[in-house]
Amino acid sequence: MASKKNKKKIQRNFNIVLVLFAFIFISVVIQQVTQIQTHDKTGTPVQPTVNSDVEKYTPILRQELEKVDLEEYTVVLAAIMEQESRGKGGDPMQSSESAGLAPNSINDPHQSIKQGVKHFQNTLAYGNKRQVDFQTIIQAYNMGLGYIDFVAEKGGTHSETIAKEFSAIQVDKNPKLYNCGGDQNNFRYPYCYGDFTYTTKVTKNINTLIASNPDLPSFSLGL
DSSP, X not given: OHHHHXXXXXXXXXXHHHHHHHHHHHHHHHHHHHHHHHHHHHSSOOOOOOOHHHHHXXXXXXXXXXXXXXXXXXXXXXXXXXXXXXXXXXXXXXXXXXXXXXXXXXXXXXXXXXXXXXXXXXXXXXXXXXXXXXXXXXXXXXXXXHHHHHHHTTTSOOOHHHHHHHHHHXXXXXXXXXXXXXXXXXXXXXXXXXXXXXXXXXXXXXXXXXXXXXXXXXXXXXX
């Protein structure tokens, strides 16, 4: 009788051990799965990259900049191209208007790059003359040299708030032209002259380019 009781006790203890083991095993598995899922969600993010068309044109940008001793700005012009067109179309630098032409009048990427470099060279020279920061110079590629004068009168440092102020002034001059195509849902509305976030976007492109192309000539942007 005692022997049967002992056997039952042993069997009961064995069953308890099995249940505990199974519980521990399942808990470990769940923990590992959770860690893997968490790592997938919070691990190192995928580094954004610029468009392949921009990378294709980057050597040409560099060559044109070398001609005017501005090779160190290659990454900046590539970042501007990324923002303007992602390297698409016949005017990837969107430089037609800087040449006094209607938008997209230039239909030759090489000519677009030459004019874009010329526009940047003029913008950089004028920005340095007026002693504004480099962010202002980037924004002026989009908003024109008048933006440099506007920022210079406000202390020489760009901000999106100042870009909005400048845009609003230009909109007041020609509200029918600068109305975001009548789309009040456009993020720029009612600041429809240029893009007041332009410098912010180009700066992100610059950082991406530097991270993915460390051999590109660049300089301390101070951004």
